[in-house]
Amino acid sequence: xxxxxxxxxxxxxxxxxxxxxxxxxxxxxxxxxxxxxxxxxxxxxxxxxxxxxxxxxxxxxxxxxxxxxxxxxxxxxxxxxxxxxxxxxxxxxxxxxxxxxxxxxxxxxxxxxxxxxxxxxxxxxxx
Numbered sequence: 274x275x276x277x278x279x280x281x282x283x284x285x286x287x288x289x290x291x292x293x294x295x296x297x298x299x300x301x302x303x304x305x306x307x308x309x310x311x312x313x314x315x316x317x318x319x320x321x322x323x324x325x326x327x328x329x330x331x332x333x334x335x336x337x338x339x340x341x342x343x344x345x346x347x348x349x350x351x352x353x354x355x356x357x358x359x360x361x362x363x364x365x366x367x368x369x370x371x372x373x374x375x376x377x378x379x380x381x382x383x384x385x386x387x388x389x390x391x392x393x394x395x396x397x398x399x400x
Contacts, residue, residue, distance in 0.1 A: 297305045328335075 294305075297308075
């Protein structure tokens with residue numbers, strides 16, 4: 274039940290803020306734009322301060338990241354070179370002399386020799 278009250282309160286606050294923004298935009302648009310730009314500037318300054326603090330707090334992480342990037346680049350170079358060598362090995366130039374297709378030889382089929390004359394068609398079931 275507390276969560277439902279919180280969501281209703283949040284909708285009321287957002288609705289009042291929208292009404293205030295629209296009325297401020299209608300009554301004094303110049304002041305509205307200046308206040309929006311000031312809010313964006315303050316948010317940017319706060320963001321930069323926090324990023325500097327967090328960046329300076331863990332200087333070892335930067336060194337670790339440099340080492341990781343160097344190792345990743347080295348690994349990438351190693352494996353791309355191997356792939357190029359494999360491609361060169363597997364692709365053989367097609368010789369113009371071998372244009373015939375090979376015939377398949379199926380080893381499990383055999384020829385049974387027998388009589389090939391049809392003397393009597395009486396043995397057939399269709400007659």
